[in-house]
Amino acid sequence: MHPRRSAQEVLLCDLCETVPLQSHCELCNINLCVNCAGKHVSDSSKRHKVVPFLHRKSTPNYPKCPDHADKHCEIYCEKCGVPVCSTCVTSGKHKGHDISDILEKLGSKTESLQRDLEELETRIYPRYEEMGSNVETEKTELETKYGKLTTEADQQGEILHQEITAIVNQRKSAIAEMKTKHLDALNKNTKEITQKMAELKQIMSDLKSILKSNDVSLTSAYKSRNSQFRTLPPKVRVTLPSFSPQKINKDQLNEMFGSLPPLSINTEHGDTMKSAEAVSSPPVKPLLDEPRLTATIDTGYSRFLDSLYSVSCLSEDQVWTCGTNDTMKLLNLQSKLLTSIQTKSGNTPEDIAVTRDGDLVYTDYWNNTVNLIKNKQIQTVITLQGWRPGYVCCTAGNDLLVTMISDDETQSKVVRYSGSTEKQSIQFDDQGRPLYSSDNNTKYLSENKNLDICVADFTARAVVVVNQSGKLRFRYTGHPSNTEQSFHPYGITTDSQSHILTADYHNHRIHILDQDGQFLRYIHCDVVYPFGLCVDIRDNLFVAELYTAKVKKIQYL
Known part of the structure; x- marks a missing residue:
């Protein structure tokens, strides 16, 4: 460790090595006192960036040159787009190429990394979190939503059952009413026949008494009613109704019950996709x-x-x-x-x-x-x-x-x-x-x-x-x-x-x-x-x- 960097000593300026440092040049990666900082920035050949020492960025880790083992790449070749060392520029394959300070490139690259990190942290990752949370919420709501569908199906079934029960009761009531009318007609017919039979019995009894008495007066007074009874009472004919059930059309019954469209599961593409058609084109209509x-x-x-x-x-x-x-x-x-x-x-x-x-x-x-x-x-x-x-x-x-x-x-x-x-x-x-x-x-x-x-x-x-x-x-x-x-x-x-x-x-x-x-x-x-x-x-x-x-x-x- 450099003796001026030890914890027991005050950190000194890298240029004068006598006055405590206060600033840091990020371009040259040196520490400066107040006086040296003023002299340092007066050099207009470079774009120095002097900041308070406590606000300095970490010292860059210069890569070793692959062609010159004892050198570090502290320069950036603009033509080739790679870090190079000073020997590469003066005598190697990068001789004559446009070069720039690698710290300047590091700064722009760092800004790009910062922008990427900021976008990932503030925009992209929160959207993924939100999407994940939405999916979890949707999963927790499945039971309720599908339970509601099942309840609605049960309610519709109950309504149909009630309608069918009402129709059945109407038919049964009509059958009972027809049965009563049929029975009333038969009872009326029976009553009429019974009355005629009682009259016939009386006539037959009277005829037997006249014949047995051998009474001329009674015999002479008798008038025959046989022709009246030869015409029989009207016979009641009732055609028994028959039930004609209609064939159940399952398609119509399904339609009457209510429709349930098939489950539609679509994978939607994120906002960065220019066109959903590039992945899944809809059918042509x-x-x-x-x-x-x-x-x-x-x-x-x-x-x-x-x-x-x-x-x-x-x-x-x-x-x-x-x-x-x-x-x-x-x-x-x-x-x-x-x-x-x-x-x-x-x-x-x-x-x-x-x-x-x-x-x-x-x-x-x-x-x-x-x-x-x-x-x-x-x-x-x-x-x-x-x-x-x-x-x-x-x-x-x-x-x-x-x-x-x-x-x-x-x-x-x-x-x-x-x-x-x-x-x-x-x-x-x-x-x-x-x-x-x-x-x-x-x-x-x-x-x-x-x-x-x-x-x-x-x-x-x-x-x-x-x-x-x-x-x-x-x-x-x-x-x-x-x-x-x-x-x-x-x-x-x-x-x-x-x-x-x-x-x-x-x-x-x-x-x-x-x-x-x-x-x-x-x-x-x-x-x-x-x-x-x-x-x-x-x-x-x-x-x-x-x-x-x-x-x-x-x-x-």
């Missing part, structure tokens, strides 16, 4: 030449009081809707109201979306919040400052995408959230120009299968599509054919084929685009003022009509 209207749901909203704005699919036959009042409604295809929930603040929800777990999300523009409804309980997950939330969608990665406008209505952007944490903000293109119009008008949005983010910007009269990183891909401003009025897109959604579907409100139709913005065709199906759009897992399109307050289900693939 061609567009129908003539789309078909398959169901119409009357939501109960009123044209003049509570117009219909948004629709979001919970399943193939259940949709959430919202309009211009504070109530969100869950309805089935038969227009039956299944559930209704009022907003926490009493304000009108700006938009709604259904998460992958089947929970409902809504935005409250006037309250600056994004809210989650789980088990009918409302929890605020995002509260904004200086911005107001507009429209919302749930992504394949279970994030939320929210369009928002600044309080002064001069800026507009799309923000990605994981839970309540902001992950990404999309506002400008590569030239620093705003991507979206800066007002609080309608901006529905949807994430496509290729992870593009598609926004229907009503004021800009365009569908604005950016990639996952927020880089502008294209703008669609409508198709020139047969356009009666200007293109004003409202609702927007995407399907399994990466089609983009947007509502052309004024022209009463839906535009279908491919993922690159090429127009494919229109959907008409007598839609009137289409506003909100969504598709279910089978690519059925649901269209919310603003003024009729109806949701129309359309098959177009």
Whole structure:
């Protein structure tokens, strides 16, 4: 050990070796006193980095030169990209190459390592932890969720049993009633026959007495009634009913009991994957030449009081809707109201979306919040400052995408959230120009299968599509054919084929685009003022009509 470094002595400056050190040059790896530090940094031929001694970095461990065993690699060859020693530079194979100080390279490399470590610690590893925790939570909830399914099946079975028992009792009651009527008819017939038989007995007894008396008067007075009794009493004939059981159709019985779709297990790809199609392409579904209207749901909203704005699919036959009042409604295809929930603040929800777990999300523009409804309980997950939330969608990665406008209505952007944490903000293109119009008008949005983010910007009269990183891909401003009025897109959604579907409100139709913005065709199906759009897992399109307050289900693939 150097005697000046011993614990019993004061550490001295490496240059003057007389004054206690106070600083350290990380470039030259020497310790300096105050005076020597000033002289040291005055050498402008190098980019010295003098720091307080206690803040110095650890002394680098220079590698040994593979070509010169007695040398250490303290220089960096820029051309070859490797550390070298001084002999390599002056006389070896690196002679004449551009060189730099290895500590400078070490600094940049260290910064890169620090950035990697920070990303791993603060972003990547927590996401893995979160995913693992979510899987464990899902596993613990399996018993409850599948128990609920079993209970529902038992309840449906009990309902069917009750219906069948009621039908059986009705049939048995009808049989007992027919038996009573049959017996009454036979008893009436028996009574009539018995009366006739009593009369006959009396007549026969009277005839015997007349014959035995040999009385001329009685014999002369007798009048025969035999012709009266030769016509026998009417015979009652009752056709006994027979039971004709219908053959049980198991398929119809299964359908009547209720459907249970097969378990769907999909492995989703992480956020860094550019396209899910690269691993698993969905089956090709061609567009129908003539789309078909398959169901119409009357939501109960009123044209003049509570117009219909948004629709979001919970399943193939259940949709959430919202309009211009504070109530969100869950309805089935038969227009039956299944559930209704009022907003926490009493304000009108700006938009709604259904998460992958089947929970409902809504935005409250006037309250600056994004809210989650789980088990009918409302929890605020995002509260904004200086911005107001507009429209919302749930992504394949279970994030939320929210369009928002600044309080002064001069800026507009799309923000990605994981839970309540902001992950990404999309506002400008590569030239620093705003991507979206800066007002609080309608901006529905949807994430496509290729992870593009598609926004229907009503004021800009365009569908604005950016990639996952927020880089502008294209703008669609409508198709020139047969356009009666200007293109004003409202609702927007995407399907399994990466089609983009947007509502052309004024022209009463839906535009279908491919993922690159090429127009494919229109959907008409007598839609009137289409506003909100969504598709279910089978690519059925649901269209919310603003003024009729109806949701129309359309098959177009």
